[in-house]
Amino acid sequence: MKNDLFSIGPLTIHSYGLMIALGILVCVFMGMYRARKYGYKDEAVLDIAIFGILSGFIGAKLLYVLVEFDRFLENPMDVLGSEGFVVYGGIIVGALAGVLYCRIKKLPCWEYFDLLAPSIAVAQGFGRIGCFLAGCCYGRPTDAFWGVTFPEGSFAPAGVPLIPTQLISSVGDFAIAGILxxxxxxxxxxxxxGILYMLLYGIGRFLVECLRSDDRGTVGMLSTSQFISIGIVLLAIVLFFRHKLFKGTKKRRKRRSIKMIKSGR
Structure with missing residues (x-):
């Protein structure tokens, strides 16, 4: 657990940022590989990733501003210039950016969502490892043998054994990717x-939030992320049953792959 890994002159490499970058790279390359495998446009995957990542960072910061709105009103730059982000904001806004791109380019949105959902889960798994190294998103104090004590300089309270919610989330994200x-x-x-990703992530996030102890905003008795998780899970259930009423199979993927083989692409 180390927030600052090393410095090169005035540039400091932070463990959280490094893991986020690694997760993004793995996500993009994995998505492009699977796009070529199933006959989709790998350049479209790269475009979706770029727009989704940029929009996601904005969305994550905007939701953080909403969560810390009182502090934002007192000192806007203190909140905007902080390292605070809320992952759900990034997921929602990034997904909307991907949908918009598919609509503009007339691409099958649901198929690309299916294609990228496992990659997104993998990127989140790496991101949570970054959270663990930085000490953010920490869990409640515990006397269990698997409690983790963070050092001075971490975002987590130092010298207190805490539930490693970051690692629990990371393992869960990688497991979701495998299931998908x-x-x-x-x-x-x-x-x-894609719908299964929404369902599994929403349930997992809600449960992990029960173990967390950091200040992350509330909506009534729930944390902000738990409140959003309920909405995500309900939306996934509605979409799943809605999909059962409409046609739209993976045969398009197979036909596309066959056409590419015949055309020598």
């Missing part, structure tokens, strides 16, 4: 892989 990849092989309807 396996389900993708059996899935017959476009959109179901």
């Amino acid at each position: 990849l396996l389900y993708n092989k059996r899935n017959k309807k476009a959109g179901n892989v």
Whole structure:
């Protein structure tokens, strides 16, 4: 657990930023590889990733501003210039950016969502490792043998054994990615892989939030992320049953791959 890894002159490499960057790279390369495998446009995946990442950072910061709105009113630059982000803001705004791109380029939005959902989960897994190294998003105090004590200089309270919620989240995100990849092989309807991602992540995030102890905003008795998680899970359930009423299978993927082979691409 180390927030500052090393410095090169005035430039300091932070563990959180490094893991975020690594997660993004793995996400993009994994998405492009799977795009070529299933006959999609890998350049479209790269474009979606660029727009989604840029929009995601803005969304994550905007939701953080809403969570810390009282502090923002007192000192706007203190909040805007801080290292604070809320992941759900990034996911929601980044996803909307991806949808907008697909609509503009007339691409099958649900199919690209299926394609990228496992990559997104992998990127989140790396991001949570960054949270652990920085000490943010920490859990409640615990006497259990698996409690983690953070050093001075971390965002977490130093010298107190805490539940490693960051690592729990990371393992969960990687597990979700694996489940999605396996389900993708059996899935017959476009959109179901992406919807399953929403369902699994929403449930997992809600449960992990029960173990966290950091200040992250509340909506009634729930944390902000728990409140959003309920909405995400309900939306996933509605979308799943809605998809059962409409056609839209993965046959398009197979036909696209066959056309590419015949055309020598």
